[in-house]
Amino acid sequence: MVSNWTLNTLRSPSSDGKIDEDLSNIHDIDKFVGEISKVAKELHRVLKPGKYCSILIGDTRRQKMYQPLAFKVMNAFLENGFQLKEDIIKRQFNCKATGFWVNKSKENNFLLIMHEYLFVFKK
Numbered sequence: 001m002v003s004n005w006t007l008n009t010l011r012s013p014s015s016d017g018k019i020d021e022d023l024s025n026i027h028d029i030d031k032f033v034g035e036i037s038k039v040a041k042e043l044h045r046v047l048k049p050g051k052y053c054s055i056l057i058g059d060t061r062r063q064k065m066y067q068p069l070a071f072k073v074m075n076a077f078l079e080n081g082f083q084l085k086e087d088i089i090k091r092q093f094n095c096k097a098t099g100f101w102v103n104k105s106k107e108n109n110f111l112l113i114m115h116e117y118l119f120v121f122k123k
Helices: 029-046 067-077 098-108
Strands: 052-057 060-062 065-067 082-092 115-121
Touching: 029 067, 065 082, 067 082, 067 115
Parallel strands: none
Antiparallel strands: 052 115, 060 065, 082 115
């Protein structure tokens, strides 16, 4: 049980390509992780010692192959001085694209990605 925590969220919904600086518009995984690393560096700079930040992120596929995006992002935070306090796996329910992807997964022989990671970092 988590007690005495204050949770502040900063969520940037997808801009559907309308905002150039929106990181969700970056489809190259290495470039995305490079930009997230800049975010982690700035968060580490401004966060007070002993305080926490977290990120919710999922993995992806490229050319039918599983890409561990979440772990690459986690590593970017670790490389920028954060410590990993918790790694929480969040199961996803009722994904709006699930019906489409269920059929695609059967046709192309891959499993659906049905989880995300909530990484809690401490400075």
